[in-house]
Every structure is written in structure tokens, then in C-alpha cells.
Amino acid sequence: MRRVVITGLGVFASLGRDTKTFFSNLVAGRSGVRRITQFDPSGLSVQIAAEVPDYNPADYFPPKRLDLLDRFTQFALLAAKEALESSGLDLAQEDTTRFGVVMGSGMGGAQTLDSGYWNLYGKQLTRLHPFTIPKIMHNAATSQICMEYGLRGPASATVTACSSAGHAIGEAFHLIKYGLADLMLAGGSEAPITYGMLRCWESVRVMATGDGDASRACRPFSADRQGMVIGEGAGVLLLEELEHARRRGAKVYGELAGFGMSSDAGHITQPTVEGPARAIRMALEEAGVSPEEVDYINAHGTGTRLNDPTETQVIKAVFGDHARKLAISSTKSMHGHVMGATGAVELVATVKAIEQGVIPPTANYTQPDPECDLDYVPNQARQAAVRVAVSNSFAFGGLNAVLLVRAL
Numbered sequence: 001m002r003r004v005v006i007t008g009l010g011v012f013a014s015l016g017r018d019t020k021t022f023f024s025n026l027v028a029g030r031s032g033v034r035r036i037t038q039f040d041p042s043g044l045s046v047q048i049a050a051e052v053p054d055y056n057p058a059d060y061f062p063p064k065r066l067d068l069l070d071r072f073t074q075f076a077l078l079a080a081k082e083a084l085e086s087s088g089l090d091l092a093q094e095d096t097t098r099f100g101v102v103m104g105s106g107m108g109g110a111q112t113l114d115s116g117y118w119n120l121y122g123k124q125l126t127r128l129h130p131f132t133i134p135k136i137m138h139n140a141a142t143s144q145i146c147m148e149y150g151l152r153g154p155a156s157a158t159v160t161a162c163s164s165a166g167h168a169i170g171e172a173f174h175l176i177k178y179g180l181a182d183l184m185l186a187g188g189s190e191a192p193i194t195y196g197m198l199r200c201w202e203s204v205r206v207m208a209t210g211d212g213d214a215s216r217a218c219r220p221f222s223a224d225r226q227g228m229v230i231g232e233g234a235g236v237l238l239l240e241e242l243e244h245a246r247r248r249g250a251k252v253y254g255e256l257a258g259f260g261m262s263s264d265a266g267h268i269t270q271p272t273v274e275g276p277a278r279a280i281r282m283a284l285e286e287a288g289v290s291p292e293e294v295d296y297i298n299a300h301g302t303g304t305r306l307n308d309p310t311e312t313q314v315i316k317a318v319f320g321d322h323a324r325k326l327a328i329s330s331t332k333s334m335h336g337h338v339m340g341a342t343g344a345v346e347l348v349a350t351v352k353a354i355e356q357g358v359i360p361p362t363a364n365y366t367q368p369d370p371e372c373d374l375d376y377v378p379n380q381a382r383q384a385a386v387r388v389a390v391s392n393s394f395a396f397g398g399l400n401a402v403l404l405v406r407a408l
Contacts, residue, residue, distance in 0.1 A: 003242040003257075004176045005408060007250040008087030009348050010079035010187075013233025014050035015335050018082055022335075022345075023352040026360040027381040031215035031334050033229050039195050046207045048214040049193045050231030050336025068131050069144065070109035075234035075341075076141035076189035077148060083185060083236040084149070088250060091149060100153030100181045101145045102172045103236075104164025104188035106340030106395075107197070109136030114194035141189045141234075153181045159340070162300075163261075164188050165235065166343030166393035166401025170259035172239050173403075182241045187344030189234035201230060204269070206304045216364045218337075220301035220330035221308050221376045223367035228302040231336025235344030237351075253351045254405045258287030264398025270306060271394055276314045279400040280390060284318075287404045289388055291319045294326060294404075296359055296389040298350045299376075301330025302337055309371035311392065316374075327384060329377040333363040343393040347403055350391045354407050359384050 009019045014032025016022030025032070032050040041047035057066055057074055069077070080101075084091075112135040119125045134140060139157035146155050154175050158167040165188025172186035201207055208226035210217035219225040245252055260282025264275035284291060300311055316323045331349050338345050353359050358381050365378035388406045395401075 002177050002179060003255060004173050004239050005242050005245050005255050006237050006253045006351055006405070007240045007245050008083040008238025009253060009351065010081065010083030010086065010236040011233070011345060011348050012052065012075045012078040013335055013338065013345055014052055014231055019086065019348060019352065023349065026331055026334055026349055027358050029334065029361050029363045029379060029381065031363060032231065033214045033217055033336055035214055036193060038193055044198050045202055046198055046209055048210045048217055048229060050229060051193060052233055068134060070112045070135040070140065071191035072105055072109060072189045073140045073144050075191060076103055076236065077144055079187065079189065079234035079236040080145045080185050083238045087238045089238070094183065096150050097152045098181055099151045099183040100175060101142045101151055101155045101185045102158065102168040103141040103145065104158040104168035104340045104343070105138050105141060105190055106159065106161045106164050107190055107192045108138040109140060110192045110194055110197055112136045114196045117196065145185060160399045161395035161397055162337065162339055162342055163393040163395035163399050163401040164340030164343070166403060167261060169237065169344060169347060169403055170261060170401055173256050173259050176239055176241050182244045184239045185236055186239055187234065187236035188341035190339040190341040191232045192230055192339050193232050208303065218303045218333045219364040219366060220303040220333050220362055221369065221372040222365045223369040225303045225305065225308065227304050229336045231338040233338050233345060234341050235348045237344065237347065252408050254354050255408045256403065257406050258283035258289065258404035260286070260402040262400045266398050269396050271310045271398065273310060273313045273317055275398055276311070276392065276394050276400045277317045279402040280314070280318045283390065283402040283404040287406070289404060292322050294388045294390055295384065295386045296353060297326055297328045298346045298389065298391040299328050299330045300392045300394045301332055301362065303332065312372045312374055323374055326375065327359050327377050327382060328374055329360055329362045331360050343391065343401060347391045350389045351405055354386045354389055354405060357383060357385055359386065
């Protein structure tokens with residue numbers, strides 16, 4: 001069976017517009033959460049988010065191009081650009097029919113949709129932007145990346161809420177593993193910070209308000225956690241067949257060795273233990289890795305009352321006594337919950353932890369919770385040799401995606 005390695009990384013998010021800056025800020029425990037600036041949030045009970053600060057699309061794209069690009073697609077293109085550049089790949093030397101793209105997004109063109117509704121119902125306009133549909137469709141990021149680089153291989157888009165990017169990367173991994181492609185750009189992108197979207201999330205009652213200090217609003221696994229904080233951005237990884245990477249002398253960041261996915265088939269918003277546990281076991285089995293070999297878990301860790309103790313139970317169910325030896329952290333405490341992109345952003349963080357030998361912390365941790373009693377790497381990054389790591393993504397709807405990476 002063919003092996004798959006990671007040879008390119010790209011991030012465009014609240015903590016950095018490139019991978020180096022992003023990971024440096026994670027290790028430093030810096031927060032990307034602040035008061036919303038894209039619109040006036042005064043009428044909302046939740047007025048904070050992890051925005052890409054001071055982002056001006058005109059700095060990156062010409063006006064005619066922007067007519068076709070929602071903010072989530074812009075982020076996807078920028079992260080894909082870094083992933084390709086960091087890989088050192090010469091596209092002119094590649095068979096582009098063997099090079100594909102899979103991108104995930106839970107919300108798609110949320111900003112275009114929100115503004116379209118406002119123009120239609122608020123301003124009473126009878127004609128919307130002619131490219132509204134191409135901008136809001138969930139596959140827009142995949143299609144635009146393919147067109148940007150002339151990639152004609154397997155291409156699709158995944159839509160599984162907060163697991164979208166995890167499923168996208170898993171699908172791309174299997175396309176290479178089973179011989180349908182040699183190279184894949186895979187990840188996720190999201191730009192869900194709109195007035196309408198925040199109104200929707202307020203109604204679910206799982207959001208942190210910040211209590212006056214936005215930077216400390218998201219406190220995963222801590223007893224005084226308030227809830228999640230929405231983020232925006234994109235993460236993209238270049239996946240490559242191992243021998244293909246060796247032939248061109250590529251730098252290898254790590255091996256993507258296992259993928260597990262499952263459905264809870266339970267409640268639409270309340271996670272189970274059995275479903276996520278099954279997905280982790282599937283990833284371990286595919287990689288041929290025992291639970292005792294895992295060093296680090298990048299947790300789903302949303303900071304909600306229900307998710308964190310459930311994920312703790314999941315880890316105990318899979319890892320048994322080894323659960324107490326694992327380093328576990330939630331980087332959402334700093335970059336927010338990037339929804340359909342979060343699995344990719346967090347996998348980049350996980351890969352960098354392996355490469356750099358540094359585990360990013362769970363920031364803002366204040367009080368132990370008896371129901372969350374594992375090692376969550378509180379507040380301070382930790383120097384550690386990480387050989388095998390797992391990244392969890394568990395979505396509303398009970399759809400789970402787990403990725404396993406290891407040092408090569």
C-alpha cells in the first residue's frame with residue numbers, strides 16, 4: 001500500500017497569515033480573539049471572534065477577481081499558495097491529472113449569503129450580484145484552487161460542519177494511498193463572522209461572551225469555561241505519495257498514516273462517547289499504531305460545557321491507563337473555532353508540534369474540572385519529542401473525523 005507524506009503547509013488565520021507566524025503565536029500562548037471589527041456588533045450578546053486582523057482583500061486580489069471570491073475562498077487561495085510554495089514543488093514538472101484538491105467548509109460563502117439577504121430583504125433590491133451563486137457554493141474554494149494552478153486530478157468538497165476539513169484531508173489521503181492521485185492539496189476554509197451567523201449561534205447558547213476580556217474568553221477543559229468562540233481562516237496541506245516526494249528531494253514534515261471517521265447516529269448537537277472513540281480506533285488501526293505509541297492529541301476542545309468532558313471520556317475509553325500519560329491541548333483557545341476549516345488549521349499545528357518538538361498549550365486554563373482530569377498542557381507550551389500525534393474533529397450532527405500523523 002502506498003504511503004502518504006505531508007510536504008507543504010499553509011495557514012491564513014487570526015494568529016498569522018503564514019505557518020511560521022501562526023505556530024509561533026500558538027507556542028507563545030497568544031490569543032487571536034478580539035472584538036469584532038467587520039461590522040458593528042453592538043446589538044449582539046456575543047461581540048467577539050477570532051478574526052484575521054486588518055485584512056484587506058484588495059492587498060491580495062485585483063477587483064475583477066474579487067467579484068468571484070467570497071472571503072472564505074480568498075482565505076483558501078492564500079493558504080494553498082503558501083502550502084505550494086513551502087513544498088518546493090515545480091508544477092511544470094508534474095502531471096496535473098494526478099494532482100487534485102479536496103477542501104472542506106461548513107458554511108461556504110456565508111458573507112455573500114448574508115449580504116445578499118440584506119440586499120434582498122433589508123434594502124428591497126430586486127437584483128443581486130450576478131456571481132452570487134458561484135461565490136456561495138461550498139465547492140468554490142476547491143474549484144478556484146484547481147483553476148489557479150491548472151490542477152485536473154480528483155477534486156471535491158466536503159461539508160460536515162466542524163469536521164469538514166478533517167474529512168477533506170482524509171479523503172485526499174485515501175485518494176493517494178489507493179493510487180488515484182500522487183499529489184493533493186487538502187484542507188478547509190471558513191469565513192463565518194457575519195451578523196446573521198452570530199445571531200444564529202447566539203440561539204444555540206454555546207458561545208462565550210468574554211466577560212470583558214476577549215482574549216481569555218475560550219477556556220477549554222477549565223472548570224469555569226463559558227463556551228466556544230468562532231474563528232475564521234484557512235488551513236491547507238500538500239499531501240504527496242512518499243516515493244514521489246523522495247524522487248524530487250522534498251522536505252517531509254511528517255507522514256499522514258491513519259484516518260478514522262464515524263457517525264454517532266445519536267443527537268444532532270450532543271456528542272456521544274462511542275462514535276468519536278470508534279473514529280480514533282479506526283485511525284490507530286489504519287496506521288498500525290497502538291494506543292501506547294501516541295504522544296500528543298490535538299483535541300477538538302471547544303470549551304463548551306458538554307464537549308470537553310465527553311472528549312475526556314472518549315480519550316479514556318480509547319487509551320485506558322495511557323490517557324494519563326498523553327499530552328492533550330486545545331489550540332481553539334487561541335485561534336477560535338474555525339468551523340469547517342478547524343481540522344486543517346489544527347492538523348498544521350499538530351504537524352508543527354512533531355517537527356519542532358514543541359506542544360502548544362491550552363491557553364486560558366484557570367481551574368481544574370473533576371470531569372476533565374487529564375493533562376491538557378495548561379497555559380505554557382511544552383518541549384517534548386512527539387513521534388505520533390492524533391488530531392480530533394467532532395461535528396454537530398455527530399460526524400467525526402480523526403487524523404493520525406507521525407514523524408518519518
